[in-house]
Amino acid sequence: MAKIRVGLLFGGRSGEHEVSINSAQAIAQALQTGNNRDKYDVLPFYIQKNGVWIAGETANRVLDSKTPLSSEEINPSQLWQFPPQVQEVAVWFPVLHGPNGEDGTIQGLLTLMQVPFVGSGVLGSAVGMDKIAMKMAFAQAGLPQVKYQAVERSQIWSNPCIFPKLCDDIEAALGYPCFVKPANLGSSVGIAKVRSHSELETALDSAASYDRRIVIEAGVKARELECAVLGNDNPKASVVGEVTFEGDFYDYETKYTEGRSQVHIPAKLPANIVAQIQEMAVQAFKTVDAAGLARVDFFYVEETQEIYLNEINTLPGFTKFSMYPQLWNATGINFEQLVDQLVQLALEK
Numbered sequence: 001m002a003k004i005r006v007g008l009l010f011g012g013r014s015g016e017h018e019v020s021i022n023s024a025q026a027i028a029q030a031l032q033t034g035n036n037r038d039k040y041d042v043l044p045f046y047i048q049k050n051g052v053w054i055a056g057e058t059a060n061r062v063l064d065s066k067t068p069l070s071s072e073e074i075n076p077s078q079l080w081q082f083p084p085q086v087q088e089v090a091v092w093f094p095v096l097h098g099p100n101g102e103d104g105t106i107q108g109l110l111t112l113m114q115v116p117f118v119g120s121g122v123l124g125s126a127v128g129m130d131k132i133a134m135k136m137a138f139a140q141a142g143l144p145q146v147k148y149q150a151v152e153r154s155q156i157w158s159n160p161c162i163f164p165k166l167c168d169d170i171e172a173a174l175g176y177p178c179f180v181k182p183a184n185l186g187s188s189v190g191i192a193k194v195r196s197h198s199e200l201e202t203a204l205d206s207a208a209s210y211d212r213r214i215v216i217e218a219g220v221k222a223r224e225l226e227c228a229v230l231g232n233d234n235p236k237a238s239v240v241g242e243v244t245f246e247g248d249f250y251d252y253e254t255k256y257t258e259g260r261s262q263v264h265i266p267a268k269l270p271a272n273i274v275a276q277i278q279e280m281a282v283q284a285f286k287t288v289d290a291a292g293l294a295r296v297d298f299f300y301v302e303e304t305q306e307i308y309l310n311e312i313n314t315l316p317g318f319t320k321f322s323m324y325p326q327l328w329n330a331t332g333i334n335f336e337q338l339v340d341q342l343v344q345l346a347l348e349k
């Protein structure tokens with residue numbers, strides 16, 4: 001049987017460029033191991049930080065060395081010149097995190113190419129990425145979330161008489177600590193935990209420099225649990241994992257500095273909590289119209305047994321050590337089987 005040519009898309013313009021290269025290397029390896037070796041050919045496509053696509057030997061070199069290319073100034077027309085290998089791809093595997101990769105933009109391009117791809121389509125990706133749209137969809141589905149408020153940049157950078165009133169309202173509604181988040185970033189970029197009126201003002205001003213849309217959430221003291229979902233129309237949930245770390249919250253540095261955080265799989269939890277989380281994870285997946293894969297994150301307040309849905313990630317980290325593949329490994333699907341199933345789910349869709 002002819003091998004299926006998988007176009008592996010990685011790198012990208014977001015702050016998670018390096019993470020993406022790591023994930024892609026692990027996936028490329030798994031697609032060339034065991035049974036997968038006879039089934040798949042991997043064609044790497046590296047998207048540089050400036051947005052230009054590179055295929056062939058250079059892309060392979062980036063993948064092997066896990067070293068990004070330094071990217072130069074370009075003119076916009078270059079963004080519409082794709083390497084000729086694009087035409088050989090039978091199925092795409094986007095391994096891109098954050099803006100331009102996880103938010104429906106690349107999914108729109110691949111849809112226009114009329115070639116199947118792994119993961120969520122435009123709608124699921126876009127709704128899953130934007131924290132405000134995501135929260136509204138979850139609220140409509142009756143899924144439990146912490147209290148939150150959405151504001152726009154124009155309200156923050158408005159008349160200096162209006163801004164203090166906005167902060168007063170947020171303070172009255174949510175109290176402290178609260179979390180200020182740009183709606184569309186991920187990896188904790190631009191997120192601040194605030195404990196006072198003046199910190200709130202500074203955090204809103206700073207978040208507004210990242211995004212037009214900002215969300216503020218009531219802070220909870222909770223355990224952080226994660227559940228992996230796999231499938232299209234009948235998605236399944238994995239065992240539940242937990243992330244622990246030292247420090248104030250799970251910020252960018254904690255996430256990506258080795259040894260700063262620990263993963264516990266499965267998390268020590270009562271069976272009824274596990275069952276509720278798995279059910280909510282699948283509901284969250286369906287609510288945003290996700291497909292293929294997603295990692296769904298929760299806050300669990302142990303004293304009161306309250307569970308809050310925090311967020312869905314439609315293209316979660318995918319290195320050998322990432323939560324998503326580890327959760328499936330503990331559920332009985334190893335890394336090689338997982339990437340195989342994801343490609344098959346893309347072809348089925």
Ligand SMILES: Nc1ncnc2c1ncn2[C@@H]1O[C@H](COP(=O)(O)OP(=O)(O)O)[C@@H](O)[C@H]1O
Nearest residue numbers: 146179186187188189217218219220249250311
């Ligand atoms: N409402 C909250 N209460 C307590 N901690 C929070 C809250 N919101 C965010 N955090 C902390 O900030 C981290 C990042 O927030 P999250 O919304 O998951 O952003 P990202 O999409 O960038 O991962 C969380 O993992 C958690 O440690």
Ligand SMILES: [Mg+2]
Nearest residue numbers: 187188297311
């Ligand atoms: Mg998160």
